[in-house]
Amino acid sequence: MCRVPRGASHFNNKRFGAGEARKLVIEAAAQAARMSISPGGGVMDRIPISPDGCKKLREELDHVTKVLIPQNIKDIETARGHGDLSENAEYHAAQETNALLRARLKELKNKLATCEVVDPESTPKDRVVFGARVILEDIQSGEEKNYLVLGPYDADAGNGSISYTSPLGRALLGKEEGDLVEFRSPGGIQKLEVISVR
Secondary structure: OOOOOOOOOOOOOOOHHHHHHHHHHOOOOOOOEEEEOOOOEEEEEEEOHHHHHHHHHHHHHHHHHHHHHHHHHHHHHHOOOOOHHHHHHHHHHHHHHHHHHHHHHHHHHHHHEEEOOOOOHHHOOOOOOOEEEEEEEEEOOOOEEEEEEEEEOOOOOHHHEEEOOOOOHHHHHOOOOOOOEEEOOEEEEEEEEEEEEE
């Protein structure tokens, strides 16, 4: 469940050039991205997550386990009492809901088993890494955009955060103030300048 690495607040101050930035998954989460052994014996990466993101996953897991699944089990029992199951739409709907809830439960448990908490406040602020707040300027339109770079489990584009695994996130990793960023979006190639990193 969301491991917190030892010494998570101590990070290497090594600088990365443009070529090395591609190899950089997240310097700030380098310790968080340690390799571990999966239950099947294979190797899996630890996925960095913010403390808030981990808390939300735990809360959702708790809600699915203690509220939604027990309610669904009651719904199945109630529908079962309505007679012939072969023509009981309420029963079949409750069974489908149960399958969806079980799948979500498995997904949440997997996310919590593979994540590692990284406090964005403890990461370097001189370049884009996990937890960085970045202000970008669109080269063509002059429009400013503000993003928080997080991991795939807690990024939410609708609320101004992007995943470091997204096309923009990958292009931003390792960049500093004044650097130009180019990436492919659904609307075509976009060119941005990094105005600030904090």
